Amino acid sequence: MKKELKFKVNGQPYDIFVEPKKLLVEVLRDLVGLTGTKRGCNSSSCGACTVMLNGMSVKSCSVLALQANGTEVVTVEGLAKGNQLSPLQKAFLDHGAYQCGFCTPGMLMSSTALLTENPKPTKQQIKEGIDGNICRCTGYNSIIRAVTAVVKGEYKEAK
Amino acid sequence: MSNYSVIGHRVHNVDGTEKVTGSGKYTFDVVLPNMLYGKILRSPYPHAKILKINTSKAKRLVGVKAVVTGKDTLGHKQGIWRRFPELCDEEILCRAKVRYIGDAVAAVAAIDEDTAEEALDLIEVEYEPLPAVFDPMDAIKEDAPQIHEGVELNININRHIEWGDVDEAFEKCDHIREDKFKCSSQAHVCMETHDAVASFGHNGKLEAWTSSQSSYYIQRLYADMLDMSESDIRVHNRHTGGGFGSKFELDSAQFCAAILSQKLCRPVKIVLSREEEFTATKRRTPMYYFLKLGAKKDGTLLAKEVRVITEGGAYTAMGATALYLTGFFSSFPYKYPNYRYDGYRVYTNTAITSAMRGFGAPQSTFVGESQLDMMADDLGIDPIEIRRKNGMTPNYEVPGQAFIQSCGLHQCLDKIEEHVKKRGKLPPNHGIGVSAYGFMSGGIFNWFNTPYAFSAAVVRINIDGKVDLYTGACDIGQGSNTTLSMICAEELGVKLEDVRIFSGDTGICPPDLGAWGSRETLMNGNAVKRAAADCKRQLLEFAAAKMGANIVYDLDIKDRWVHLVDRPERGVSYFDIVKEAIRGKDGVAIMGRGHYTPHRKGMISPAYSFGVQAAEVEVDPETGRYKLVNVTTAHESGTVINPVGIEGQLEGAIMMAGGYGFCEDQPMDEGKILNPSIADYKLIRSLDMPETDILEIDTYEPEGPFGAKEAGEGLTNPTAGAIGNAVYKAVGVRIYDLPITPEKVLKALKEKEKQTKKAKKQGV
Numbered sequence: 001m002k003k004e005l006k007f008k009v010n011g012q013p014y015d016i017f018v019e020p021k022k023l024l025v026e027v028l029r030d031l032v033g034l035t036g037t038k039r040g041c042n043s044s045s046c047g048a049c050t051v052m053l054n055g056m057s058v059k060s061c062s063v064l065a066l067q068a069n070g071t072e073v074v075t076v077e078g079l080a081k082g083n084q085l086s087p088l089q090k091a092f093l094d095h096g097a098y099q100c101g102f103c104t105p106g107m108l109m110s111s112t113a114l115l116t117e118n119p120k121p122t123k124q125q126i127k128e129g130i131d132g133n134i135c136r137c138t139g140y141n142s143i144i145r146a147v148t149a150v151v152k153g154e155y156k157e158a159k
Numbered sequence: 160m161s162n163y164s165v166i167g168h169r170v171h172n173v174d175g176t177e178k179v180t181g182s183g184k185y186t187f188d189v190v191l192p193n194m195l196y197g198k199i200l201r202s203p204y205p206h207a208k209i210l211k212i213n214t215s216k217a218k219r220l221v222g223v224k225a226v227v228t229g230k231d232t233l234g235h236k237q238g239i240w241r242r243f244p245e246l247c248d249e250e251i252l253c254r255a256k257v258r259y260i261g262d263a264v265a266a267v268a269a270i271d272e273d274t275a276e277e278a279l280d281l282i283e284v285e286y287e288p289l290p291a292v293f294d295p296m297d298a299i300k301e302d303a304p305q306i307h308e309g310v311e312l313n314i315n316i317n318r319h320i321e322w323g324d325v326d327e328a329f330e331k332c333d334h335i336r337e338d339k340f341k342c343s344s345q346a347h348v349c350m351e352t353h354d355a356v357a358s359f360g361h362n363g364k365l366e367a368w369t370s371s372q373s374s375y376y377i378q379r380l381y382a383d384m385l386d387m388s389e390s391d392i393r394v395h396n397r398h399t400g401g402g403f404g405s406k407f408e409l410d411s412a413q414f415c416a417a418i419l420s421q422k423l424c425r426p427v428k429i430v431l432s433r434e435e436e437f438t439a440t441k442r443r444t445p446m447y448y449f450l451k452l453g454a455k456k457d458g459t460l461l462a463k464e465v466r467v468i469t470e471g472g473a474y475t476a477m478g479a480t481a482l483y484l485t486g487f488f489s490s491f492p493y494k495y496p497n498y499r500y501d502g503y504r505v506y507t508n509t510a511i512t513s514a515m516r517g518f519g520a521p522q523s524t525f526v527g528e529s530q531l532d533m534m535a536d537d538l539g540i541d542p543i544e545i546r547r548k549n550g551m552t553p554n555y556e557v558p559g560q561a562f563i564q565s566c567g568l569h570q571c572l573d574k575i576e577e578h579v580k581k582r583g584k585l586p587p588n589h590g591i592g593v594s595a596y597g598f599m600s601g602g603i604f605n606w607f608n609t610p611y612a613f614s615a616a617v618v619r620i621n622i623d624g625k626v627d628l629y630t631g632a633c634d635i636g637q638g639s640n641t642t643l644s645m646i647c648a649e650e651l652g653v654k655l656e657d658v659r660i661f662s663g664d665t666g667i668c669p670p671d672l673g674a675w676g677s678r679e680t681l682m683n684g685n686a687v688k689r690a691a692a693d694c695k696r697q698l699l700e701f702a703a704a705k706m707g708a709n710i711v712y713d714l715d716i717k718d719r720w721v722h723l724v725d726r727p728e729r730g731v732s733y734f735d736i737v738k739e740a741i742r743g744k745d746g747v748a749i750m751g752r753g754h755y756t757p758h759r760k761g762m763i764s765p766a767y768s769f770g771v772q773a774a775e776v777e778v779d780p781e782t783g784r785y786k787l788v789n790v791t792t793a794h795e796s797g798t799v800i801n802p803v804g805i806e807g808q809l810e811g812a813i814m815m816a817g818g819y820g821f822c823e824d825q826p827m828d829e830g831k832i833l834n835p836s837i838a839d840y841k842l843i844r845s846l847d848m849p850e851t852d853i854l855e856i857d858t859y860e861p862e863g864p865f866g867a868k869e870a871g872e873g874l875t876n877p878t879a880g881a882i883g884n885a886v887y888k889a890v891g892v893r894i895y896d897l898p899i900t901p902e903k904v905l906k907a908l909k910e911k912e913k914q915t916k917k918a919k920k921q922g923v
Binding site for chain 1: 172174175184185347350351398403637638806807809810811812842846848851
């Protein structure tokens with residue numbers, strides 16, 4: 001039987017009915033219609049489905065949608081402010097920190113969560129912050145450079 | 160740096176903003192009205208006859224719209240070596256027999272994935288298990304079970320390459336080494352698994368969206384399998400979540416979705432699960448390598464003899480090419496005066512082995528570079544010196560095989576030597592291993608039997624001066640859309656943002672063989688450059704008439720400025736010329752066409768890139784565990800079109816090639832892959848990733864667009880060998896089979912200790 005799920009996604013309130021077995025990633029993609037969040041393994045091993053839930057990064061394939069009841073979820077679509085990309089998005093562009101782009105939304109969410117929690121991470125902490133995300137294309141180092149550039153204040157948050 | 164305005168500059172990928180905002184649409188994201196979801200039932204047996212399939216219970220499940228088996232297909236067999244019908248051996252949906260765990264036997268379309276999944280459990284398949292064989296060394300025995308009818312000793316294909324007089328040359332050698340190696344398998348692990356949305360209309364035409372490296376191949380293979388006319392099939396490819404060699408043959412998602420859709424005239428979407436991705440798609444070819452290498456005392460290599468037996472898996476796939484290329488690249492990057500290769504690809508009841516980034520060359524480079532270090536050690540010669548002594552040079556002909564024009568191998572060796580010297584005396588248990596490599600810029604061979612040019616492009620200039628570039632090339636993340644747009648903009652004299660690229664859509668783009676064999680930059684780049692030049696010539700004809708220049712060749716366009724070459728300040732706006740030219744042509748947009756097929760370039764490729772890599776490891780002798788500390792690569796790929804792209808290829812290749820040497824493996828039990836998940840299949844993650852330094856070497860390739868050549872796959876070749884050599888330098892043990900795991904290192908260390916003790920006891 002479907003149950004009510006009330007939550008906010010990227011600031012927008014949703015009140016929908018979902019089957020209890022549905023995963024957060026499925027609801028975000030199929031019901032809310034935000035396909036930026038990807039699914040690479042369905043076993044919380046690859047990180048492509050990473051989103052922020054109440055400010056913490058979670059793998060949305062390992063969270064039941066109903067567990068998100070009453071929470072605020074941020075997906076990759078929620079990073080830009082209007083037509084202004086977030087500092088991390090800009091840094092990813094400049095540093096070529098993506099190739100095929102399939103892991104990129106998850107990578108951005110893990111990095112955003114990291115900087116929310118710790119705005120001045122060391123290089124080792126950045127590596128730890130994205131260790132749950134697999135990127136088969138870039139070899140990670142361009143991503144680490146992009147995050148480092150944001151940490152150094154090279155990119156300003158849009159007003 | 161040259162005075163190019165676009166190429167060689169650091170730019171954002173043309174599709175970058177879509178990727179960092181999550182707005183880019185992948186096949187995984189495609190949803191069509193009235194769409195159904197498909198799932199595939201796969202064989203649990205490595206080898207079995209299909210006696211009966213009962214689908215009636217599954218068909219009765221509410222929400223199921225169709226169930227198909229091999230009987231619903233035409234029974235055609237696909238193969239990418241289309242010129243050789245005997246090598247087209249894969250039905251995809253098996254009719255009478257399954258040959259590996261994962262072979263498809265039925266497919267379901269239902270209103271959602273859960274229902275389709277449930278229906279799979281209701282399909283009853285009666286199998287008669289047959290004796291199976293998993294190791295190619297067993298499969299070639301007389302009494303081994305036969306996997307394909309009429310294929311003796313299960314030998315799928317053999318290749319022979321030879322030049323010089325190898326036997327005579329070995330007689331003249333001062334030192335000969337014979338070594339055996341084993342190269343493991345590797346999974347591509349594309350982040351987007353294989354997927355497809357196939358949609359047949361009531362007009363009998365097929366439209367498909369799929370994650371693929373070659374829309375044209377998929378279109379043509381669909382036509383073969385469905386007995387359709389190619390132009391009645393439109394294949395779309397926008398964003399593809401990785402390919403690495405796994406996505407240019409027709410796969411089960413694509414084929415089953417089409418068969419189901421054909422039955423229902425509704426769109427059907429199939430996305431392979433990660434487990435299917437590991438077990439039922441293709442993988443890197445495991446190889447047994449037998450090497451004999453002969454040299455003079457001074458390190459001059461006189462002869463090499465190579466024998467290879469590869470684990471083919473159940474079907475041919477691209478394995479035939481991997482078999483050939485591993486043989487050819489076993490001679491790389493050295494000038495062997497005498498060389499002989501014999502390779503055998505053997506069918507086994509295991510998942511199909513095929514193309515993967517590097518295409519046989521990561522295997523040949525690991526074994527070759529390991530053995531060369533041992534040879535250098537035997538002769539007391541420095542590893543870099545032995546490579547320098549024998550390394551290829553510009554304008555070298557590989558006898559009867561290939562002609563190498565540009566080659567920066569020696570500059571790369573110099574740079575790496577400097578790097579190693581600069582590191583000075585290393586801390587204990589550290590070692591630096593060196594490995595040299597080369598690779599092709601696209602293949603010349605036409606086993607696909609295409610009547611088309613290998614690459615083609617169309618450029619159209621609109622009234623506002625904006626440029627539309629149409630090409631069949633597929634961007635799978637390697638950035639070809641950006642590189643090709645840059646080539647187009649540079650040639651035409653406009654800015655990168657003036658170019659809009661349409662790629663990989665067979666409905667509107669001219670055919671291109673696709674993104675494999677590191678071919679897009681050189682081959683498609685040449686086609687794009689020629690198409691852009693065709694447009695430019697038309698514009699300059701108008702400009703010449705208007706400006707009164709002597710001849711049209713006195714004019715050029717740069718940064719949207721049409722000008723006299725000798726007096727650049729004299730000119731007119733590109734936009735004005737476009738407007739006038741289109742009006743003058745009675746309103747017809749300016750269009751240019753360009754094609755490229757290599758001619759008279761030997762048997763392999765029109766150009767080759769080269770490099771040398773140094774890997775530094777730190778080994779813990781107590782546990783055998785080691786850390787990849789740094790990987791430094793001196794690399795040349797001709798003129799650099801897209802520097803950000805090349806850096807990405809270099810660093811990314813180290814993750815994949817380092818993984819091949821360091822941790823990636825697919826252990827099997829009776830044909831069953833034991834680690835079909837990302838949790839169990841170990842990849843290099845950010846914490847294991849070494850520092851990666853890049854030393855770019857300038858070269859210019861006369862055959863390439865603006866002098867450019869390959870920069871994609873070659874970089875996958877050196878790392879496993881460099882790691883093996885580094886481990887040896889660090890703790891003195893040599894690992895002969897991949898991956899080089901801590902267990903193997905520890906075992907070898909213990910064995911070494913035992914030998915040392917024994918020697919001491921005997922008083923040696």
